[in-house]
Amino acid sequence: MQAPGGWRAWWHAAVPWLVALWVLVPSAVNAVARPTIAVSSAASSAASGAASGSAETNPAVTAAPATLLVIDTTLSIKLLPDSGVPAAAPELTKLPDDWAASRPRFEGTVWYRTGFDRPPGLGSQELLSLYIERACSNVEVSLNGHRVASGGRMREPVTRNCHYPQLITLPAALLQERANLLDLQVQGHALERVGSRQRAGGLSALVIGPQALLAREHAARLFWSVTSVQIISVVLAVLGAVLVVFGWLNRREVYLAYFGWLLLSWALISTRLWWRDMPWDTGVMEFLFCAAFAPVLALLVQFLLSYAGLRSRLIENVLIAQCVLLPATLLLAGPNRLFMLGSSWYALLALEVFAAAGLYMRVTWRRQRQDFWPMAGLISAAAFIVLVEFAIQQEALALPHIQLLQFTVPVLFIGVATRLLQVFGRALQTAEAGRATLEGRVRDATAEIERNFAQLAELRVEQVTEKERKRIAGDLHDDLGAKLLTIVHTSESERISTLAREALEEMRLSVRGLTGRPMRLADALADWRAETVMRLGQANIEADWRGPTEETDQLLPARGFVQTTRILREAVSNIIKHSGASHCKVRCAISERQFGLTVQDNGKGIPLEFDGKLDRGHGMSSMKHRAKQMQGQCLVESAPGYGTVIRLTLPL
Amino acid sequence: MNNILLLEDLPEIRAWLKVLITQVFPDSHIHEAARVHDALGLVSAIKFNLGLIDLGLPDGSGVDVVAALRESQPECQSVVVTIHDDDDHLFPALQAGAFGYLLKEQARELIAEQLKRMSAGEPPLSPSIARRVISHFASQTRQQERPQNMPHVALTDRENEVLLRVAKGFTLPEIGVQLSLSRHTIADYVKQIYRKLNVSSRAEAALEAQRLGLFRR
Numbered sequence: 001m002q003a004p005g006g007w008r009a010w011w012h013a014a015v016p017w018l019v020a021l022w023v024l025v026p027s028a029v030n031a032v033a034r035p036t037i038a039v040s041s042a043a044s045s046a047a048s049g050a051a052s053g054s055a056e057t058n059p060a061v062t063a064a065p066a067t068l069l070v071i072d073t074t075l076s077i078k079l080l081p082d083s084g085v086p087a088a089a090p091e092l093t094k095l096p097d098d099w100a101a102s103r104p105r106f107e108g109t110v111w112y113r114t115g116f117d118r119p120p121g122l123g124s125q126e127l128l129s130l131y132i133e134r135a136c137s138n139v140e141v142s143l144n145g146h147r148v149a150s151g152g153r154m155r156e157p158v159t160r161n162c163h164y165p166q167l168i169t170l171p172a173a174l175l176q177e178r179a180n181l182l183d184l185q186v187q188g189h190a191l192e193r194v195g196s197r198q199r200a201g202g203l204s205a206l207v208i209g210p211q212a213l214l215a216r217e218h219a220a221r222l223f224w225s226v227t228s229v230q231i232i233s234v235v236l237a238v239l240g241a242v243l244v245v246f247g248w249l250n251r252r253e254v255y256l257a258y259f260g261w262l263l264l265s266w267a268l269i270s271t272r273l274w275w276r277d278m279p280w281d282t283g284v285m286e287f288l289f290c291a292a293f294a295p296v297l298a299l300l301v302q303f304l305l306s307y308a309g310l311r312s313r314l315i316e317n318v319l320i321a322q323c324v325l326l327p328a329t330l331l332l333a334g335p336n337r338l339f340m341l342g343s344s345w346y347a348l349l350a351l352e353v354f355a356a357a358g359l360y361m362r363v364t365w366r367r368q369r370q371d372f373w374p375m376a377g378l379i380s381a382a383a384f385i386v387l388v389e390f391a392i393q394q395e396a397l398a399l400p401h402i403q404l405l406q407f408t409v410p411v412l413f414i415g416v417a418t419r420l421l422q423v424f425g426r427a428l429q430t431a432e433a434g435r436a437t438l439e440g441r442v443r444d445a446t447a448e449i450e451r452n453f454a455q456l457a458e459l460r461v462e463q464v465t466e467k468e469r470k471r472i473a474g475d476l477h478d479d480l481g482a483k484l485l486t487i488v489h490t491s492e493s494e495r496i497s498t499l500a501r502e503a504l505e506e507m508r509l510s511v512r513g514l515t516g517r518p519m520r521l522a523d524a525l526a527d528w529r530a531e532t533v534m535r536l537g538q539a540n541i542e543a544d545w546r547g548p549t550e551e552t553d554q555l556l557p558a559r560g561f562v563q564t565t566r567i568l569r570e571a572v573s574n575i576i577k578h579s580g581a582s583h584c585k586v587r588c589a590i591s592e593r594q595f596g597l598t599v600q601d602n603g604k605g606i607p608l609e610f611d612g613k614l615d616r617g618h619g620m621s622s623m624k625h626r627a628k629q630m631q632g633q634c635l636v637e638s639a640p641g642y643g644t645v646i647r648l649t650l651p652l
Numbered sequence: 653m654n655n656i657l658l659l660e661d662l663p664e665i666r667a668w669l670k671v672l673i674t675q676v677f678p679d680s681h682i683h684e685a686a687r688v689h690d691a692l693g694l695v696s697a698i699k700f701n702l703g704l705i706d707l708g709l710p711d712g713s714g715v716d717v718v719a720a721l722r723e724s725q726p727e728c729q730s731v732v733v734t735i736h737d738d739d740d741h742l743f744p745a746l747q748a749g750a751f752g753y754l755l756k757e758q759a760r761e762l763i764a765e766q767l768k769r770m771s772a773g774e775p776p777l778s779p780s781i782a783r784r785v786i787s788h789f790a791s792q793t794r795q796q797e798r799p800q801n802m803p804h805v806a807l808t809d810r811e812n813e814v815l816l817r818v819a820k821g822f823t824l825p826e827i828g829v830q831l832s833l834s835r836h837t838i839a840d841y842v843k844q845i846y847r848k849l850n851v852s853s854r855a856e857a858a859l860e861a862q863r864l865g866l867f868r869r
Contacts, residue, residue: 477708477735477736478708481735482662482665482735484757485662485665485735485756485757486662486664486665488756488757489664489665489668489756489760490664490668500757501757501759504735504757505757508735508736508737512738522820523779523780523783523819525821526779526783526819526820526821527778527779527780527821528821529779529820529821529822530778530779530818530821530822530823533821533822533823533826534823537823537825545821547821
């Protein structure tokens with residue numbers, strides 16, 4: 001999990017660098033590295049009269065077929081604003097013409113005039129086009145005195161074509177073989193009055209060549225400077241909306257909302273690059289876009305801080321104040337200082353963002369190092385790009401072919417947004433898994449509770465039954481027992497007192513059968529042995545009791561114990577009362593499913609006349625009856641003079 | 653001879669027991685009580701040599717009287733006289749300090765005989781009681797968290813031997829023969845067992861009370 005995540009994060013970090021390198025290297029070595037157009041510079045003809053100077057300096061002229069004509073020298077004349085009167089004499093101008101350098105602070109219309117011959121080596125049927133890489137802010141083209149193309153409005157609000165390359169088809173009907181006259185009317189703004197050098201007035205070199213070739217170049221250029229920005233804006237807007245919704249749903253993850261709003265607002269201010277016909281004057285629009293950077297970068301700062309888990313009322317207030325201060329200073333300074341002041345503000349805002357980024361990095365370094373290096377890569381890439389952009393704006397570097405900041409920073413943003421969504425998705429997954437686990441636990445706990453409840457209910461029933469039995473037993477003892485006891489000790493008749501004593505014993509056994517718990521068979525045997533040996537001993541009869549030697553853990557129900565006790569007691573009583581024996585042998589055997597007791601005496605046996613029919617006082621039939629009740633049997637073997645054997649077998 | 657406490661709620665049985673006691677101990681002075689409350693009053697006022705105590709009484713259990721006698725007059729012998737022969741009823745009384753027990757419905761001669769034996773220092777011991785005593789001491793040794801001030805009462809090997817044999821159903825005379833001990837020596841072991849049961853039970857009760865916070869300051 002760790003390794004691929006880290007790798008992916010590295011990839012996020014690496015992308016902007018690749019983009020930056022790809023953009024910068026070609027722009028640094030412009031002509032050489034762009035092989036799509038084999039540039040051939042031809043001397044422009046009649047009007048300028050400045051002949052093939054550049055051809056000698058450019059090695060491409062000889063190498064490439066002369067299909068393209070690059071015009072880099074023109075005559076230019078600037079008109080006074082509003083009046084349309086020339087402000088100065090026409091002058092020779094090298095293209096590209098950057099107004100900030102050639103005519104500082106000028107704002108208005110410049111006419112360029114040049115002438116050209118139909119490039120040799122092209123068939124007469126070949127459709128020719130004029131390709132203008134950059135004409136800022138707008139251009140209208142005339143060929144041999146006929147207007148052939150217009151970029152849009154030439155009056156305020158002037159159409160903003162600064163980022164749009166122009167491809168103008170030169171109508172064959174107007175085109176002459178030689179000495180064609182080309183007039184370009186460029187409407188532009190002074191650098192001081194716009195927010196970015198890219199939108200200051202100027203005209204690039206003019207290229208005339210076959211339509212097919214130039215159309216390709218135009219399409220590529222259009223894609224990279226306009227369409228790519230539009231695509232990225234759409235992506236940003238979608239991602240931003242998603243993040244805003246996530247942030248809305250998860251109030252604790254406020255950084256999601258910040259980043260979402262950042263993406264949305266960035267997409268909004270990106271409109272200045274591709275929206276050509278704006279409703280208000282250029283000055284107003286430039287002011288608005290410049291002012292918009294304060295809240296946008298405030299959102300970025302807030303995102304970084306909240307992502308690091310920091311929050312400061314002070315910083316929030318400063319950011320809000322800045323959003324007011326920035327437009328206020330711009331208004332105070334007036335439109336002529338917009339570029340200077342705007343650049344300073346941009347620098348300040350960038351510093352703030354990087355300060356926040358530094359703070360974020362410090363927190364990340366302490367808390368979660370696996371996030372540190374990817375973020376460090378992203379932020380340093382961003383810092384590099386911002387530095388390059390500043391160099392461009394301050395004319396330390398040439399204008400690149402694509403919108404460096406407008407292209408790479410959104411890519412960085414998309415990287416960060418993807419990462420955020422990934423983290424969010426993983427958190428969601430974790431939460432889902434956690435919920436599933438919790439659900440499982442709740443289910444288990446519920447089952448456990450239900451089981452316990454069932455057990456408890458069972459236990460309760462048992463307890464109630466037990467309690468009721470105890471109550472009955474208590475009543476028997478207290479009432480019946482006390483009365484029987486009174487009879488035992490107050491009756492004049494020995495017979496009645498014996499009967500009462502026996503009744504009492506019976507009652508007690510019954511109670512025990514009613515309330516008693518199952519007991520270990522070994523314990524029962526011990527009780528029987530103790531009682532039997534004691535009673536026989538008191539009657540001076542020798543007792544010989546042998547039981548199983550090994551310990552068993554078998555249980556005997558209370559009823560079984562009580563019934564067996566009665567049978568054994570009866571047998572011993574018979575021996576004591578009737579047998580006249582001097583010796584009594586008791587054997588017990590325990591097997592898996594039953595146990596047996598054998599009581600044998602050496603007395604005179606049961607007289608024939610008692611056996612079976614009368615059973616006077618011997619209780620033989622009741623012994624047999626009790627044994628039968630317990631699914632066991634009680635056999636009595638006796639012969640006069642041979643003693644008596646009682647075999648009792650009971651199931652366990 | 654001496655002062656005897658007779659606690660019994662049924663008048664007929666009390667009268668009958670009184671006659672019996674007079675036969676066994678002719679020159680004794682018998683103090684009768686029908687309730688736990690009255691008996692406790694007598695215990696605090698008179699010094700007894702013997703107490704015959706019924707368990708199930710209208711205002712409580714005779715066990716309380718046994719405990720009070722044991723507490724205030726250790727040299728007095730308490731004998732439980734009851735209609736219950738099961739160890740569930742007898743064992744608490746023995747734990748409280750009773751020295752023996754008599755079953756009420758037994759014949760007069762038998763009771764007289766047992767009473768004489770007990771006053772001579774020969775208490776009875778049934779297998780079920782012996783098993784209860786064994787499991788009591790077994791649970792005592794299992795309890796590890798015994799405070800320092802609690803006396804650890806343990807049975808000697810010989811006492812254990814006697815107990816185990818009783819629990820298996822051998823009678824005391826039989827055990828005497830098996831271990832080559834005199835009747836008196838066996839009786840002494842049984843007395844020691846009862847005494848230790850009482851001491852150990854009291855310690856346990858105190859411990860339990862402490863655990864429940866009754867002694868908390």
